[in-house]
Amino acid sequence: MGTTPAPQLNDGDISWVLASSALVLAMTAPGLALFYGGMVRRKNVNSILMQCFMCLAIVSVLWVVIGYSLAFGPGHGWLGQFVGGLDWFMLHNVSMYTPEHWTSDPKWDPTTSYGSTVPNQCYMIFQCMFAVITPALVIGSFAERVKFSAWVWFTVLWLLVVYCPVAHMVWSHDGIENHWGVLDFAGGTVVHMNAGIAGLATALYLGKRLGTDKPGMHNVPFVMIGASLLWFGWFGFNAGSAISAGALATSAFVVTNTATAAAAISWAACEWIFTGKPTLVGACSGAVAGLVAITPASGFVDVGGSLWIGFLVSVFCYCMVAFVKPKFGYDDTLDAFGVHYIGGLWGALATGLFAVKVVNSAGSGVFDGNAGQFMTQAKGCAVTTIYTFIVTLIICFIIDKTIGMRASAEDEVIGLDLSQHHERAYTILD
Amino acid sequence: MxxxxxxxxxxKLDDVKQELYAANVNLITVSEVLGHGRQVGVDEYYRGVKETGNLLRKVQIEIAVNEDFVEPTIKAIIKGARTGKIGDGKIFVLDLPRCIRIRTGEEGSKAIG
Structure with a gap:
């Protein structure tokens, strides 16, 4: 028993974080699933929905057994700044708060370790949904050509070897990037850059799909429904990351909505300027790019910063997918790299520019008189980029040399729905 | 005709179209069909129950041509669609007794091109 008073749980905070967890769940399934599903050819739509749905199931189990401990549990020794130990295996001691478990070191008290007014288990399930959506985002890069069995192994390995350490480095108390002072409010580095660069690695490793390197958009209304659900769920993602229901959550909610709206407008404007007409898929892509970019900044910037972040992210992402990708010729099927990495990178760097102390005393950026923050952000981005890119390639190599990563040419031609799942999404006849 | x-x-539709354009055959009608020949369909499952004999998606191309263009058209389709594997498809050539262009009322060979 310690001498400091036990923390007070706050019902309002707990309610908001639990509700946010459910909102973030809806981002993966059905949000992301429909957003991606609409963008593939219809012979592959089930494979996307299945992967997103099973990602939710697989990661949910992995997370309570070992993932949360690796990502957020206390680390040991030198390795502790990169990955957590197994102290919280099977959520050991990650309990609902009970006063008799209170110890004097609130930082590592297993009952209330993150967020002083919610139980650790509440934070755990909120973070579970982040761990779910990150490998699901990667699906966009290798869509339409990976065996389901290979995808299962990829997701398991990638979660444990890439996601957990990256989350630990940025967010845990003893993480190395956390000590550097890298600001990442809701996962611009951990979730979006991480998934985007992993996507690029898989796309490069696998090569192009047979006979096409263009999206085979089969259901644009799905894309719009998916993007709207992402926008909806993202309020949990960003405003929930305040781990409280106060002013900070409100501010994060407002800047999230603002940046997203600005990005939808500017993507549509880019299309209007470069190709003559704005498209629905373009507006949706812009909104998602805006959501990605505001994610790391959402707890640190004011409305002015969020408008800059939103309006500019679509310009960068549009240039990436419309001009740069065709030049290099890699087949990032649904632009997980082009939107999530580039958007996440801009958001992470922009956090270093636009963060203001008025919003959150924890961070200030270049325009708030803290010139060093930009380089700190850049350093954090570099670590995630290099680590994830290399390790993802290694995972691809291991899976490819053992069970094979890519579907056979015949299976790919027939479509992954029939070849991997014996189930098609649509019929032509009854 | x-x-x-x-x-x-x-x-293979895009490849076939490219080959047809190269052979100066520019007028085609394309529809989506279901079927299977020797390449039997893939079985589907519904909650553990097997449903056999399902049909595969194919594309049907229809082209009306004058006699001179019959062989080039066939060659172009084969060139574009052949992979050497079961399931590449078939070509049928039928006599065409009449052809009328709706806009002008022209008939026969003139109406085809």
Whole structure:
């Protein structure tokens, strides 16, 4: 028993974080699933929905057994700044708060370790949904050509070897990037850059799909429904990351909505300027790019910063997918790299520019008189980029040399729905 | 005049179109069809119950041509659609007794091109 008073749980905070967890769940399934599903050819739509749905199931189990401990549990020794130990295996001691478990070191008290007014288990399930959506985002890069069995192994390995350490480095108390002072409010580095660069690695490793390197958009209304659900769920993602229901959550909610709206407008404007007409898929892509970019900044910037972040992210992402990708010729099927990495990178760097102390005393950026923050952000981005890119390639190599990563040419031609799942999404006849 | 009907793999449609354009055959009608020949369909499952004999998606191309163009059209389709594997499809050539252009009322060879 310690001498400091036990923390007070706050019902309002707990309610908001639990509700946010459910909102973030809806981002993966059905949000992301429909957003991606609409963008593939219809012979592959089930494979996307299945992967997103099973990602939710697989990661949910992995997370309570070992993932949360690796990502957020206390680390040991030198390795502790990169990955957590197994102290919280099977959520050991990650309990609902009970006063008799209170110890004097609130930082590592297993009952209330993150967020002083919610139980650790509440934070755990909120973070579970982040761990779910990150490998699901990667699906966009290798869509339409990976065996389901290979995808299962990829997701398991990638979660444990890439996601957990990256989350630990940025967010845990003893993480190395956390000590550097890298600001990442809701996962611009951990979730979006991480998934985007992993996507690029898989796309490069696998090569192009047979006979096409263009999206085979089969259901644009799905894309719009998916993007709207992402926008909806993202309020949990960003405003929930305040781990409280106060002013900070409100501010994060407002800047999230603002940046997203600005990005939808500017993507549509880019299309209007470069190709003559704005498209629905373009507006949706812009909104998602805006959501990605505001994610790391959402707890640190004011409305002015969020408008800059939103309006500019679509310009960068549009240039990436419309001009740069065709030049290099890699087949990032649904632009997980082009939107999530580039958007996440801009958001992470922009956090270093636009963060203001008025919003959150924890961070200030270049325009708030803290010139060093930009380089700190850049350093954090570099670590995630290099680590994830290399390790993802290694995972691809291991899976490819053992069970094979890519579907056979015949299976790919027939479509992954029939070849991997014996189930098609649509019929032509009854 | 002949009517050339080809049933090909959906993903080979673009290749076939390119070959047809190269052979100066520019007028085609394309529809989506279901079927299978020797390449039997893939079984589907519904909650553990097998449903056999399902049909595969194919693309049907219809081209009406004058006699001079019959062979070039067939060659172009084969060149575009052949992979050498079961499921590449078939080409049927039928006699075409009449052809009328709706806009002008022209008949026969003139109306085809």
């Amino acid at each position: 002949k009517l050339v009907i080809a049933i090909v793999q959906p993903y």
